[in-house]
Amino acid sequence: MTELEKDCLFCKIIRGEIPSYTVFENDDVKAFLDISQVTKGHTLIIPKKHLVNFFDYSQEDAARFLQYIPVVAQAIKESDPTIKGLNVEVNNGEIAGQVVMHSHIHLIPRRSENDPISTPHVNNADQYSEADYQAVANAIKNNL
Structure with a gap:
C-alpha cells in the first residue's frame, strides 16, 4: 500500500525507516x-x-485489517505456556489515550492477576433507568 504519511511514526516503521521487532507482516498489516x-x-x-483510528475505518478496511487480530493473538498465546489471557486494547482518539495517530491494536499477554496492568472499569448501572438505557441505545441505532 502506498497510502502512508511522511511524518507518522508507524508509517515510518512500515517503510523500514525505523526498526521494529516484527512478529507478523503481510501486504495488509x-x-x-x-x-x-x-x-x-x-x-x-x-x-x-x-x-x-477506528473512526476512519470503512467496513472494507475493518474486514481487511482486523481479521489478523486472532491470528496474532493465538501466536502470542502459543509462544509462552505461562500466558493465560490477553487484553485486546484500542485507544481511539486522544481523549481515549491514543498517543500515535495511526490506528493500532494492543495485544497484551496476561500471565497472572498480579501483572503490572490496570484495567479500571466503573459500574454506573445505578445511574441509569430503563428509559435512559433505551434512549442511549436508540441514539446509537439511529446512526447505523
Missing part, C-alpha cells in the same frame, strides 16, 4: 513488539494504510 512491553510479548497490530 504489520505486527511488532510494543517498545514499552507492558507485559512480555506486548504486540501492536497496525494497518499498512494510514488510518488515524
